Amino acid sequence: MMAAITNLFRAVTYRGQEGQIAWMLHRIAGVGVFVFLAGHIFDIFLMAFGPDVFDALLFFYHQFFFKLLIIFGLYLGVLYHALNGIRIVIIDFWPGMAKYQARLWRIQLGIFVLAYIPSATIMLSRMFDGS
Amino acid sequence: MQATSPARPRPASNFELYSWFFMRISAIVLFVLAVFHLVYMHLVIGLDAITFEVIAERWQSAGWRLFDLFLLVFGWIHGANGMRVVLDDYIHPQGWKVFVKSILYVVTFVLIVLGAYIIFTFRM
Numbered sequence: 001m002m003a004a005i006t007n008l009f010r011a012v013t014y015r016g017q018e019g020q021i022a023w024m025l026h027r028i029a030g031v032g033v034f035v036f037l038a039g040h041i042f043d044i045f046l047m048a049f050g051p052d053v054f055d056a057l058l059f060f061y062h063q064f065f066f067k068l069l070i071i072f073g074l075y076l077g078v079l080y081h082a083l084n085g086i087r088i089v090i091i092d093f094w095p096g097m098a099k100y101q102a103r104l105w106r107i108q109l110g111i112f113v114l115a116y117i118p119s120a121t122i123m124l125s126r127m128f129d130g131s
Numbered sequence: 132m133q134a135t136s137p138a139r140p141r142p143a144s145n146f147e148l149y150s151w152f153f154m155r156i157s158a159i160v161l162f163v164l165a166v167f168h169l170v171y172m173h174l175v176i177g178l179d180a181i182t183f184e185v186i187a188e189r190w191q192s193a194g195w196r197l198f199d200l201f202l203l204v205f206g207w208i209h210g211a212n213g214m215r216v217v218l219d220d221y222i223h224p225q226g227w228k229v230f231v232k233s234i235l236y237v238v239t240f241v242l243i244v245l246g247a248y249i250i251f252t253f254r255m
Contacts, residue, residue, distance in 0.1 A: 031217060034210040038242060041203065044186075045245040047253055051183035061178060070178070075169055082166055085158040092155060123173055 018102040026084045029077035036074050064127070071123050079116055083108045150212055157209040164202050190253050203246040211239045 014020060046054050060066060087104050091097045097104065142148075172181065189195045214235055222228045 027217065030210070030213050034214055037206060037210055038238065041207065041242045041246045044199075045249045047183065047186060048249050054183040054186075058182065061181075067178060070173070075173065078165060078169055082158075082162050086162055089155045089158055119170065119174060126177060126179075 018105045022084055022087075022105050025080055026088075029081040032073060032077045033081060067123075067127050071120050075120065075123070076116065080112060083112055154209065154212060157205045160201070160205050161209060164198070165206060168202060187253070187255055190250070191255075196250050200247065200250050203250065204243065207239065207242055207246070211235060 011024070016023075043057055046057055084105075087101070087108050090104065091101055172178070176185070190199075215232060218228065218231055218235065222231055
């Protein structure tokens with residue numbers, strides 16, 4: 001417990017700047033998507049038991065709270081992890097770009113906002129349309 | 132007294148190198164497949180419109196089955212390998228490490244088998 005608090009303190013006070021924040025978000029998003037994916041593979045497997053079983057499960061996906069979690073958790077996490085992953089691939093396969101990692105991260109955040117805001121808005125508005 | 136730390140010993144196997152390479156290649160594949168999957172299912176089709184019927188119809192096409200198989204294998208193996216690295220970072224006692232990773236590998240085996248089973252055998 002003490003070790004965890006010490007580590008948390010170190011994480012907050014360590015001034016790793018863009019690289020540290022990019023890494024932290026990448027890891028949090030990755031673990032989150034991993035947990036969702038485990039459940040998602042299993043629920044698609046339930047297709048084997050026919051429409052009654054499968055559609056009964058969908059009630060879970062249609063919950064208001066679950067939809068919010070998809071928009072502000074899963075979708076946000078996948079999009080960030082995907083864009084940051086491409087940045088890592090660029091830097092690893094093209095080492096000259098390592099110098100510009102912080103600038104690349106800002107460009108990446110710009111692309112993220114441009115892609116996420118409109119699509120998430122459509123998803124949110126659908127929740128209230130009932131369509 | 133050495134001024135610099137000694138050279139890192141040569142690893143016994145190239146596993147971590149292949150793991151690193153796999154993560155980059157699968158990242159590029161998943162960037163296309165996973166982002167498309169999310170946008171298609173949530174923006175084009177919409178969560179409320181997805182039913183047994185819709186997926187059954189989707190699996191009438193071999194192309195969609197192949198797409199889903201790629202998502203399953205690349206998605207989960209990428210995720211499981213990432214989780215292996217995360218576990219290495221946070222779990223230090225050797226016994227716990229082996230125990231938790233064993234669970235990860237069993238879950239990986241089960242999910243790949245279940246997922247591939249339904250993709251290959253589904254009939255209306």
